[in-house]
Amino acid sequence: MALHALHGLVDQLATQPIIFIGGKGGVGKTTTAAALASYYASQQKKTLIVSTDPAHSLGDVLNVRLNNEKTAVTPYFDAIELNPDVIVDAHFAQIESTIKSYANPDMMPKIREHLRLSKSAPGAQEAAMLESMCQHLITAADANYQHIIFDTAPTGHTLRLLVLPEMMGAWTDGLLAQQRRQAKLRSVANHLDSHNQKSNQKDIDKKIDKKDVPNPFAAKKPDRWEQAVAVLEKRKALFRQAGILLHDRTKTAIVLVMTADVLPLAETKRAIEQLEESKLNPSAIVINQLIAPAQSDEFWRLRAERQQQLLQDIDNSFSNYPLYPIYLQQTDVRGTEALGALLRPLS
DSSP: OOBOOTHHHHHHTTTOSEEEEEESTTSSHHHHHHHHHHHHHHTTOOEEEEEOOTTOOHHHHHTSOOOSSOEEEETTEEEEEOOHHHHHHHHHHHHHHHHHTTSOGGGHHHHHHHHHHHTTSTTHHHHHHHHHHHHHHHHHHHTTOSEEEEEOOSHHHHHHHHHHHHHHHHHHHHHHHHHHHHHHHHHHHHHHHHHHHHHHHHHHHHHHHHSOOOOTTSOOOOOTHHHHHHHHHHHHHHHHHHHHHHHOTTTEEEEEEEESSHHHHHHHHHHHHHHHHTTOOOSEEEEEEEOOSOOSSHHHHHHHHHHHHHHHHHHHHTTTSOEEEEEOOSSOOOSHHHHHHHTSOOO
């Protein structure tokens, strides 16, 4: 059985500043992410942990009240628990502000109603969370954090978050291409109108000289689409930066957490297949809640034996990836001290 000492995980990830923790719901992703963050912070490495899981369990594990803003847990440890509702509201407020800059004011009530209904549309929350996650990723990378750890939602959400930067970048390209086509059509229309404008210009100039008459052909204000295009270009650049970081194996590591059970094994297999297809191979796999084989109680002995059988399947299925065990603890692991101790080498 090729299980590595758990402390080897912190050594393996020591040079990769960005760490994503993913896996099936209920297998211990949050505990693993918080343990890594607590350990690195205890070594006086500036660390940020960001939870994208709507379950909001990171604050419970750390014994700290968290919210959508950065909270200092220790002098070297900051934490954020992203609130999907707050993020979606801010995301759609930005969209409304952009549309308002060029839309007919009479249309705004209907546009606002459409945006309100769109908040519940499939993918709306994911898109908003993705953009927020990318912003935190880029901002944190520029803030000299030595480790940025993302405690993600269950596997399916994690996979979409990891591959969406490229998809959203392509979608933004489509919007920009459509805008450029519209700009060309407007340019042609303006060119056709210019002949009529020139023929009337002399008469208008004479009237303007005599009276305080506004010139309808004075220089126009900047194109109302420019602000919308600037927003799209900024968004595209954000996704591009995030995508580059995610695919850089020297900067980003993906760690999958599972338990030695049939369903987590099957889901982890599917997750790795999808990650490999996207060229986002995981760096390691953590097997949580293992039971030590030597047990006097029959129930626990049978459970431990069943886990040992599944560990053989896990070892065969994931032979290309290092496997790290976390054994079942007698009590809940909460607070930075207990979490950090979980990854310290045994003396």
